[in-house]
Amino acid sequence: MALILTALLFPLAGRALRARTWAEAYLLGVGAVGTALFLLPFEVAVAVIVLLAIAGARASRPYVPAGRDARRLAGGTPARPNAPLIVMLIPLLLMAYIAAITPLSDFDGRAFWLLKAKGFADERQVDGPFFHGEKVYDPRNHYPLLMPLNAGLLMIATGHADDAEVRWLYLGVFVAMLFVIRRRADPWLAAIVAWLPQFAAETDGGALSAYSDVAVAAFVACAVFEEESPLRFGAWLAFLVLTKNEGLPIAIVLLALGAWRFRKRASISAVPAVIATAALIAWRHRIPPGDEENLAALLRTLPEHLDRLWPAITIFAAHLVGFAKWGLFWIAVALTARRRMPIAVMLAIIATYLAAYTVTTWIQRDLINSSADRLLMHLIGPACLAMACHPEQRRL
């Protein structure tokens, strides 16, 4: 039931929003459904989601892009299964088997993210007793809700507030991201990403977990690959803002990319991101904070903590060469990345993470070691784009 619902609801909702491929439709659907649940009263959001799904199902044929984008997509579409696709599918099939049987066992996924999903599934609101600390201790009360709301909707729809109902949602995000990379960057790079231990085999943060990092990675990838529509580009940024705390600084970095890429039309990109940010801030003002750090306030102390920057760089850099989590991926990125835009995006995002590591009140080494690999996941789209040899991507 959960598998069928996941496989139908999100792609259809995304398809109604003029996604160009089923993979993009899935991610657009995940973002749009979560955003609707966050911004609108539950009943209204459900009505919107149902209408979107019906519209997606009634579409006589998939949205066909026009002009240059159509030519690029046509050129990047393999006619039949080929070697990189088979290589990519092997870990996905193994992961699907694991997800179908093994209970969720990661830390943040249960302790933070899906606890919120259960709260939402129970109360059907984002500022009810759960989020006011009246029911349980919610340690990260201010974390953005996009993925928990999607998971909560699946729990409501299946009638079980059980994490078994939402495993396909998270694995689906990973699969969709791979197909986006495969189509927009390079099929072999998508196959390599499918096998990266941090995505495929890591209990905490990987695609078999209920963390939100794979979703951030997918939305970042979609944003950096988006050349056609500034509105859709802005939608990816809005989804980022509503998915994780890191989403806001990433969205700001990507807005600069959008300004460069879309020129006069760039202001359209800012609209969804600004609405999402305003809604997130307003929601946070309505509920008490958890025990998360107030990084926005801490960042003002950056000049006083510059002596912690170099240790942050060295500890973070060690994760780039961590073979057990990344193989030789980041070394290859460093050696073969040629495109300036994705490199600039990666460096800007890394700079924001290093700034956060510099001002954190946690033990710096512990925080970096527990989060750096997950934050590197966010860069997978720009990294693939930087290394891609796809002829249609050369201009980027």
Next chain:
Amino acid sequence: MLRRIVLAILLASAVVPTLPRLLTEVRYAHELRALTPEQRRERMMGAFYVSTRRLDRDLPGEEPLALIIRQPSDLDSAIFFNYYVYPRRTRVYRTLGEYAMDRSPSRPRTIIAIGGDARRTSYEELRAERITDSVALAALPAEARQSFLIPMAVSLDGPPPDTYTTEATLFADREARVTITFYPSRATSELTLRAGETRRIRDLVYEQFRRMDAGWAEVRATAPIRASFFFVNRGAGVFAPLPPFTPARRFTLEGGGKLWLVNPSDRQVVARVNGEARPLAPRVLISMPAARSVEADAPIYAFLSERQPDGNTRFVWP
């Protein structure tokens, strides 16, 4: 060609660490496939999950739970307890004192101790479990007695970290059966001291009478015993001796704090505190603001207590 070589190396570097881990997970999933989802979780997550689910089944769904953790690292377990029993209402308390100080009407009455597993318990049991060592000296008096009265016996908590207990050390040269009676509740408890045995009791009232209360005690033994008693503030790590008392009709006490009056008899006694008549019910221990002069129409006992800045209590005995 160079690009193909780079991609091949890159792919191999990803497959090598991932494939064994994925295959291990697949094998594990294969082992679990015949079990129900609940049995799979029990097998994966062990005793904590099993105890969590059992409690959730056994307790009424609307019953809110106080989750009291043993140590800071148990907070994670409390969060997972929340996760698996949701939407049941829970409240996490990081210390027993935090629970004791929570005077809100919404404080859950049912307590779950969170540690290696989750189990239902009471405040008193949890407190007793955490009293694992003695604070006071084990010194014994030279004089052995068969019967004596202890002016105060308590098992109470004050504002954190104050935890008050009465510690006792008992010793018998030859085997003795000791009967302790706790007043005013009149609860009795017996213990047997073997010849030459030293018995240390860390929390006399709770260990012997299974209650948290304040009163005084009468000790009777079948053979002379040597015994010492201390009023202990465990949170502050301090203690003060509680010597056996002898009832009298008239007392003069110099000091501040509280005046305590003990009526060790089975009849009502009238005490005059600074000239003012105060009836004392049989076997009672009561307190009032300190007074210098106490007179009674039958033998009673009077003493002063005053809390010191270090958390200790200074007693003034007659």
